[in-house]
Amino acid sequence: QQQVKQSPQSLIVQKGGISIINCAYENTAFDYFPWYQQFPGKGPALLIAIRPDVSEKKEGRFTISFNKSAKQFSLHIMDSQPGDSATYFCAASPPSYTGANSKLTFGKGITLSVRP
Amino acid sequence: DAGVIQSPRHEVTEMGQEVTLRCKPISGHNSLFWYRQTMMRGLELLIYFNNNVPIDDSGMPEDRFSAKMPNASFSTLKIQPSEPRDSAVYFCASSRAAGGLYNEQFFGPGTRLTVL
Numbered sequence: 001q002q003q004v005k006q007s008p009q010s011l012i013v014q015k016g017g018i019s020i021i022n023c024a025y026e027n028t029a030f031d032y033f034p035w036y037q038q039f040p041g042k043g044p045a046l047l048i049a050i051r052p053d054v055s056e057k058k059e060g061r062f063t064i065s066f067n068k069s070a071k072q073f074s075l076h077i078m079d080s081q082p083g084d085s086a087t088y089f090c091a092a093s094p095p096s097y098t099g100a101n102s103k104l105t106f107g108k109g110i111t112l113s114v115r116p
Numbered sequence: 117d118a119g120v121i122q123s124p125r126h127e128v129t130e131m132g133q134e135v136t137l138r139c140k141p142i143s144g145h146n147s148l149f150w151y152r153q154t155m156m157r158g159l160e161l162l163i164y165f166n167n168n169v170p171i172d173d174s175g176m177p178e179d180r181f182s183a184k185m186p187n188a189s190f191s192t193l194k195i196q197p198s199e200p201r202d203s204a205v206y207f208c209a210s211s212r213a214a215g216g217l218y219n220e221q222f223f224g225p226g227t228r229l230t231v232l
Contacts, residue, residue: 034220043120043207043223044159089159103149103172104221108158 003027004092006107014115019077021110023090026071030092034104035064035075038087047088048075080114087111118142120224122208128230134196137227140189141210149221150183150193151207159207165191166213198231205229 005024013019023033034049050057050064050073057064063076077084091104121140129135141148149164163173168185176183180199185191195202205228209221 041225043209043226045223046220049220103161103164105161106159 003105004090004107006088006090006110008110009108010111010113012113012115013080015080015082017080017114019075019080019084019112019114021075021088021090021112022072023074023107024070024072025092027092027094027105028071029094030105031095032093032102033064033066033073034091034093035062036089036091036106038089038109040086044087044089077112080112082114082116085112085114120208120210120222122206122224122227124227125225126228126230128232129198130232131199132197133231134194135198135202135229135231137193137195137206137208137229139191139193139208139224141191141208142212142222143189145210145212145222146188147211147213147219147221148185148191149209149211150191151209151223153205153207153226154203162193195229198229200231203229203231 003026007022035047036044037047038044048059048062050066052068055066061078066073087109089109090107093102093104123138147166150162151159153159162175163183164171165185183193205226207223207226209223211219211221
């Protein structure tokens with residue numbers, strides 16, 4: 001059972017365009033939704049994250065939109081650049097009530113290619 | 117800070133051999149996660165520790181896999197005996213739990229394991 005599903009599986013965008021990656025989750029207990037970015041030969045790194053008390057969060061060219069009723073969230077990359085070419089993972093986590101970390105459930109990842 | 121350190125970076129071994137992967141988390145972090153990444157299955161959580169104690173090992177594929185964290189600055193993931201289907205990139209990540217909030221996981225560079 002895949003609890004976090006990403007779409008599309010791959011994406012090609014022209015430089016300057018908008019990249020949109022979608023993620024759907026099943027577990028209504030999830031309350032933390034990060035996006036991770038991974039370059040070839042490197043480990044994933046946190047890009048941006050959101051909690052369900054807000055519907056949108058923006059950091060520079062990156063925006064997360066969150067729809068709690070639909071159990072979906074998406075990553076928008078404005079003015080996409082060739083340097084944004086990477087694999088993007090959405091993830092989700094339930095709340096931590098003990099002060100210890102809860103585990104992240106990752107989507108399978110999508111490969112974004114930004115053409116010059 | 118040196119970040120999460122993993123060794124070796126690459127490992128090539130023959131089926132049936134024992135493999136030990138090593139991880140040094142970021143100093144001060146109290147949670148450690150082991151992941152496996154393949155094209156087919158994406159990024160899978162194998163096991164995670166809080167304060168050196170294993171919390172969830174439900175992702176460990178079978179008894180051939182074992183993980184230890186003898187102290188706050190070191191963890192190992194062992195595969196014995198190894199099989200070709202274990203070929204993957206193995207990531208270690210660490211995080212610092214604080215006040216019940218979810219905190220960013222910092223990934224190491226990974227160990228690429230090839231089992232012939």
